[in-house]
Amino acid sequence: MRTKVAIIGAGPGGLLLGRLLENAGVETVILERRSQDYVLGRIRAGVLEQGTVELLDKAGVGEKMHAEGLVHDGVELCFDGEKHRFDFRELIGRTVMVYGQTEVTRDLMQARDASGAATIYEAENVSIHDFGGDKPSVRYTKDGVEHELACDFIAGCDGYHGVARASLPDGALKTFERVYPFGWLGILVDKPPVADELIYAHHARGFALCSMRSPTRSRYYVQVPLDEKVEEWSDDRFWDELRRRVDEETADRLVTGQSIEKSIAPLRSFVAEPLRFGRLFLAGDAAHIVPPTGAKGLNLAASDVGVLAEALIEFYIERSSAGIDGYSARVLSRVWKAERFSWWMTSILHTFPDTDAFGRRMQRAEFDYLRGSQAASRSLAENYTGLPF
Numbered sequence: 001m002r003t004k005v006a007i008i009g010a011g012p013g014g015l016l017l018g019r020l021l022e023n024a025g026v027e028t029v030i031l032e033r034r035s036q037d038y039v040l041g042r043i044r045a046g047v048l049e050q051g052t053v054e055l056l057d058k059a060g061v062g063e064k065m066h067a068e069g070l071v072h073d074g075v076e077l078c079f080d081g082e083k084h085r086f087d088f089r090e091l092i093g094r095t096v097m098v099y100g101q102t103e104v105t106r107d108l109m110q111a112r113d114a115s116g117a118a119t120i121y122e123a124e125n126v127s128i129h130d131f132g133g134d135k136p137s138v139r140y141t142k143d144g145v146e147h148e149l150a151c152d153f154i155a156g157c158d159g160y161h162g163v164a165r166a167s168l169p170d171g172a173l174k175t176f177e178r179v180y181p182f183g184w185l186g187i188l189v190d191k192p193p194v195a196d197e198l199i200y201a202h203h204a205r206g207f208a209l210c211s212m213r214s215p216t217r218s219r220y221y222v223q224v225p226l227d228e229k230v231e232e233w234s235d236d237r238f239w240d241e242l243r244r245r246v247d248e249e250t251a252d253r254l255v256t257g258q259s260i261e262k263s264i265a266p267l268r269s270f271v272a273e274p275l276r277f278g279r280l281f282l283a284g285d286a287a288h289i290v291p292p293t294g295a296k297g298l299n300l301a302a303s304d305v306g307v308l309a310e311a312l313i314e315f316y317i318e319r320s321s322a323g324i325d326g327y328s329a330r331v332l333s334r335v336w337k338a339e340r341f342s343w344w345m346t347s348i349l350h351t352f353p354d355t356d357a358f359g360r361r362m363q364r365a366e367f368d369y370l371r372g373s374q375a376a377s378r379s380l381a382e383n384y385t386g387l388p389f
């Protein structure tokens with residue numbers, strides 16, 4: 001089998017890249033280790049930056065998102081029970097869209113299935129070869145049979161634990177990492193959200209986030225120690241803890257119910273450099289991880305593949321290598337800014353085991369400065385709604 005671009009991973013990054021390339025007449029094959037249902041069963045991100053919304057529109061998959069997604073003009077930060085609303089539309093004329101990663105992925109999968117482009121699910125033992133030269137290939141096993149896919153380029157959109165980054169020779173990559181000493185315990189519940197907009201809460205007992213997927217489905221998170229077991233968190237224990245960390249009015253308004261999903265995600269900052277090796281590119285979580293505070297993970301995967309698609313289309317249509325040559329530097333400059341924002345949001349909103357009294361006052365001063373300063377509020381708004389691609 002032969003294709004132009006072999007894409008590893010059918011997460012939002014790989015699927016969106018595939019869609020953008022197929023729309024421009026560049027043939028792709030996607031290889032995914034898991035089944036379609038497994039990929040759709042993962043509950044992850046929920047907030048789309050305006051640029052991601054525009055990119056999904058450009059890819060022709062925005063119809064359901066505009067019909068069902070919720071446009072949010074702002075968010076609230078709550079500090080030890082005191083709330084302040086940041087109105088992004090008023091501050092900088094931009095907004096975000098609440099529309100789950102599951103829905104984005106489903107829309108992209110449906111569009112791909114309808115277009116007839118090949119996606120091979122449950123592809124085992126995927127390995128990548130000869131990307132240093134101009135005849136790369138990908139090998140994989142499907143139903144016990146080995147296959148080889150010859151291609152012009154390989155896009156590693158296979159997440160943090162994928163095969164693409166792991167296949168690079170020792171010393172090829174420089175990596176930067178910070179692991180945080182806590183995780184997020186999240187639950188999904190079929191009850192109306194507690195407020196019209198998201199509430200990010202700092203509290204001495206730890207961070208909490210009130211989010212949503214729709215007017216009838218809510219998503220809530222609380223910061224927990226890394227060694228916490230999800231089985232030790234009954235729904236009642238979760239609701240009690242959440243109520244303690246938000247302001248009184250929110251706690252009173254909370255509509256609780258039986259959770260339909262409950263899981264713990266660790267928090268990490270990670271960047272690999274560079275993102276291109278000959279004819280192999282890394283994009284999305286394969287290249288970098290952000291802690292979820294600020295909702296940048298999915299959005300970064302989208303902006304990476306937006307740039308990569310442009311570069312590859314330029315290669316095929318204009319016969320120019322300028323885009324692919326500049327891919328790594330262009331993407332990394334935006335990635336580092338999103339890393340900074342996610343790290344900063346994480347550091348002001350969470351309770352760190354080793355923060356002393358001075359550190360706690362610094363967190364408080366950040367909040368007071370943010371709510372009192374138009375310039376600081378605009379900076380938050382600009383970063384949260386997404387920096388330019």
Ligand code: FAD
Pocket residue numbers: 008009010011012013014031032033034039043044045046047101123126157158159160161162163264265283284285286292294295296297298299301
């Ligand atoms: P992924 O979505 O990880 O997709 C990679 C795909 O590659 C997967 O389908 C995987 O099965 C496949 N794959 C892996 N290895 C191989 C292989 N060897 N061969 C073939 N296929 C392979 N972000 C937020 O903004 N907010 C959140 O609340 C949030 N919650 C998260 C919770 C969890 C548990 C995780 C892991 C991430 C979360 N994120 C969140 C981050 C966000 O979901 C990711 O940034 C986003 O999924 C990145 O998309 P991607 O396509 O790059 O990678």
Ligand code: DHB
Pocket residue numbers: 044045046047198209211212219292293294295296
């Ligand atoms: C959600 C996750 C985030 O990390 C965030 O900052 C906002 C919302 C969510 O899952 O809804």
